[in-house]
Amino acid sequence: xxxxxxxxxxxxxxxxxxxxxxxxxxxxxxxxxxxxxxxxxxxxxxxxxxxxxxxxxxxxxxxxxxxxxxxxxxxxxxxxxxxxxxxxxxxxxxxxxxxxxxxxxxxxxxxxxxxxxxxxxxxxxxxxxxxxxxxxxxxxxxxxxxxxxxxxxxxxxxxxxxxxxxxxxxxxxxxxxxxxxxxxxxxxxxxxxxxxxxxxxxxxxxxxxxxxxxxxxxxxxxxxxxxxxxxxxxxxxxxxxxxxx
Amino acid sequence: xxxxxxxxxxxxxxxxxxxxxxxxxxxxxxxxxxxxxxxxxxxxxxxxxxxxxxxxxxxxxxxxxxxxxxxxxxxxxxxxxxxxxxxxxxxxxxxxxxxxxxxxxxxxxxxxxxxxxxxxxxxxxxxxxxxxxxxxxxxxxxxxxxxxxxxxxxxxxxxxxxxxxxxxxxxxxxxxxxxxxxxxxxxxxxxxxxxxxxxxxxxxxxxxxxxxxxxxxxxxxxxxxxxxxxxxxxxxxxxxxxxxxxxxxx
Amino acid sequence: xxxxxxxxxxxxxxxxxxxxxxxxxxxxxxxxxxxxxxxxxxxxxxxxxxxxxx
Numbered sequence: 380x381x382x383x384x385x386x387x388x389x390x391x392x393x394x395x396x397x398x399x400x401x402x403x404x405x406x407x408x409x410x411x412x413x414x415x416x417x418x419x420x421x422x423x424x425x426x427x428x429x430x431x432x433x434x435x436x437x438x439x440x441x442x443x444x445x446x447x448x449x450x451x452x453x454x455x456x457x458x459x460x461x462x463x464x465x466x467x468x469x470x471x472x473x474x475x476x477x478x479x480x481x482x483x484x485x486x487x488x489x490x491x492x493x494x495x496x497x498x499x500x501x502x503x504x505x506x507x508x509x510x511x512x513x514x515x516x517x518x519x520x521x522x523x524x525x526x527x528x529x530x531x532x533x534x535x536x537x538x539x540x541x542x543x544x545x546x547x548x549x550x551x552x553x554x555x556x557x558x559x560x561x562x563x564x565x566x567x568x569x570x571x572x573x574x575x576x577x578x579x580x581x582x583x584x585x586x587x588x589x590x591x592x593x594x595x596x597x598x599x600x601x602x603x604x605x606x607x608x609x610x611x612x613x614x615x616x617x618x619x620x621x622x623x624x
Numbered sequence: 625x626x627x628x629x630x631x632x633x634x635x636x637x638x639x640x641x642x643x644x645x646x647x648x649x650x651x652x653x654x655x656x657x658x659x660x661x662x663x664x665x666x667x668x669x670x671x672x673x674x675x676x677x678x679x680x681x682x683x684x685x686x687x688x689x690x691x692x693x694x695x696x697x698x699x700x701x702x703x704x705x706x707x708x709x710x711x712x713x714x715x716x717x718x719x720x721x722x723x724x725x726x727x728x729x730x731x732x733x734x735x736x737x738x739x740x741x742x743x744x745x746x747x748x749x750x751x752x753x754x755x756x757x758x759x760x761x762x763x764x765x766x767x768x769x770x771x772x773x774x775x776x777x778x779x780x781x782x783x784x785x786x787x788x789x790x791x792x793x794x795x796x797x798x799x800x801x802x803x804x805x806x807x808x809x810x811x812x813x814x815x816x817x818x819x820x821x822x823x824x825x826x827x828x829x830x831x832x833x834x835x836x837x838x839x840x841x842x843x844x845x846x847x848x849x850x851x852x853x854x855x856x857x858x859x860x861x862x863x864x865x866x867x868x869x870x871x872x873x874x
Numbered sequence: 875x876x877x878x879x880x881x882x883x884x885x886x887x888x889x890x891x892x893x894x895x896x897x898x899x900x901x902x903x904x905x906x907x908x909x910x911x912x913x914x915x916x917x918x919x920x921x922x923x924x925x926x927x928x
Contacts, residue, residue: 422878432882439895479902486898490891497887514821521818528808537871538804542818545800545864549822552853556825563832595899602906606913619921622914 389466391608392617398601398608405598412591419584427581436494438584442592443487444508447515448550450480450596454522455547458540467611468604470536473543474526475603479596481519487512507558514553518546532611656741657749664753667726678719678758679765685711686769697774704773705834709827711769712762712787713794717816719758720798723750724806724869733806734873747869748862751799759791775838782837782847789850790830796857797822803868826853 387393420438427434454476461469491509492502503509522539529535577585612618668675689707690700700707727733727750736746766787767780775783801818805811829846836843881888 426882431884432880433884433887435881435888436891439892443895443898478905482898482902486895489894493887493891493894497884514824517817517821521814521821524814524817525804528805528811528814531874534871534874537874538868541800541864541868541871542804545822548860549825552825553821556828556849560828560832599902599906602910606906606909609913609917612917618917622917622921 389464389468391468391471391612392621394468394471395605395608395617395621398605402598402601405594405601409591409594409598412587412594416584416587416591419580419587424581424584425578430498433494433497436490438588440487440490440494441585442588443483443490444512445589446592446596447480447484447487447512449593450476450483451515451518451550452547454480455543458543459547461536462540462544467536468608470540471604471607471611472600473540474536474607475600477519477523477526479599479603481516481523483596484512484516484519488516505561507554507561510557510561511554514557515550518550522546653742653745656739657745657752660736660746660749661753664750665756668753668757674722675757678715679761681718682711682715682762682765683769685714686772690773701774701838704770704775704838705831707773708766708769708783708787708834709790709831712766712791713820713823713827715762716758716791716794716798717812717819719754720795720802720815720819721812723754723799723802728806728873733869737870737873743866743869744862747799747803747866748858751795751862751865754799755792755795759795760788762791763788770834770838776840778840779834779837782843783834786830786833786837786843786847786850789847789854790826790833792854793826793850793857794823796854796861797826799865800861800868803865803872806869806872826850829853 416438420435424435426432454473457469457472457476460466461473488509491512495504495509496502522542525542526535526539529538609618609622686707689703693699693703724733727736737743739746763784766783767775770779770783771777798815798819800822801815804818805815808814829849833843833846833850836846879885879889
């Protein structure tokens with residue numbers, strides 16, 4: 380089994396060129412999927428029998444929430460790889476993830492609050508999901524704050540990688556304790572739609588949005604990865620060619 | 625200030641003892657832990673004023689709530705678990721800033737890292753000292769705070785127990801943040817930002833245990849969960865903190 | 875058409891939610907492109923400076 384392709388992924392010039400080539404392959408399908416998802420979700424899907432048209436917020440809330448958690452996990456895994464095998468590209472991936480994940484966590488919180496007001500009568504609910512999202516936002520902010528507080532890029536990479544790994548290990552523990560805490564004090568108020576399973580006309584746009592957002596994240600990651608890789612490279616040879624293009 | 629050379633010399637001697645015939649490597653590490661722990665305790669007692677500050681802060685914060693909310697004990701009793709735990713968390717954060725600071729400034733930490741002893745064990749020793757100097761006193765003060773907030777005296781042992789176990793976990797989790805923000809000036813806010821989210825499970829279970837203690841319910845379940853967190857912390861936190869110390873010392 | 879914008883009475887919540895998400899989506903793209911442009915300019919500057927030294 381040839382692992383050379385894996386080794387090449389650790390090479391900054393290779394990754395830089397690959398990222399540039401791959402970006403449109405993720406960006407355009409993402410745009411299509413999101414457009415299709417929006418059409419399906421806003422126009423084609425029927426109104427929910429309990430929440431009326433208000434449930435349509437799920438088509439932006441769920442992908443944001445999904446992204447916030449997925450990106451954090453990827454950040455943690457990339458950080459671990461960077462720490463264990465000392466691969467700069469992995470650290471660059473982690474650094475690229477943070478602002479993307481944090482902004483979508485913010486979007487998840489805001490859309491969650493906007494969903495909550497008409498449904499529960501309050502903009503904020505300390506339910507497990509929203510509370511966990513809020514904590515996740517602080518985890519992102521802590522990561523970005525630590526990075527910002529250390530000037531030397533290599534040290535910042537290693538320190539924030541440690542933090543990311545500790546964070547990822549803690550997320551299940553935090554989520555469990557928040558769910559436990561919430562179940563003590565009130566009946567679980569999950570944002571469930573009127574029935575246990577969604578009909579295909581409702582579910583399909585949701586899946587399209589989830590997939591579209593995921594592909595969009597990859598496109599964003601590839602773009603940011605290029606700037607992060609550039610910032611970590613000193614050797615002139617491949618950079619000269621790459622940036623004068 | 626202690627002479628920087630002294631602890632390193634002692635540690636290197638302990639490390640060298642490993643090479644002696646018949647002595648086990650574990651003996652060297654345990655000696656190092658004992659030395660580091662005693663050193664931290666001795667140094668702290670020379671600056672007794674600094675020791676008292678987190679405790680005074682705890683008492684002060686606890687006192688804020690009756691003034692801010694209501695003097696009625698029945699109302700205070702309801703919020704007492706939350707107040708005690710938030711105050712304990714904040715006080716422990718204050719003390720965390722000093723966990724590595726002095727040793728980083730006078731070079732002792734670097735010598736620990738270079739001494740040939742496992743930095744993980746040494747960091748564990750420092751964290752243990754931190755708990756003995758902050759967490760344990762907080763656990764002993766918590767019943768006083770609880771009484772002032774209307775808790776029944778039957779609840780006091782449960783309160784001491786939950787804060788004692790929980791503060792172990794808090795010291796361990798906090799040591800990671802303290803190690804990561806080692807070189808930074810005015811790292812207090814960042815240290816809090818890093819440590820508080822990770823401490824939330826401790827807060828949740830600890831407050832629940834304290835609440836059950838006050839209401840007279842069975843607090844074994846949250847107490848066990850607290851214990852589990854503390855055990856998890858003991859196994860993993862010193863590793864992460866030692867790695868963070870190495871990164872910060874670069 | 876009017877019904878669509880009205881969102882069954884929930885318009886005040888649904889549309890801001892979509893707007894916020896759209897803003898985050900667009901901003902991410904803008905930031906990523908700006909970051910890349912900045913890094914490339916920075917790299918070019920570093921190369922030029924090094925090129926000046928004999």
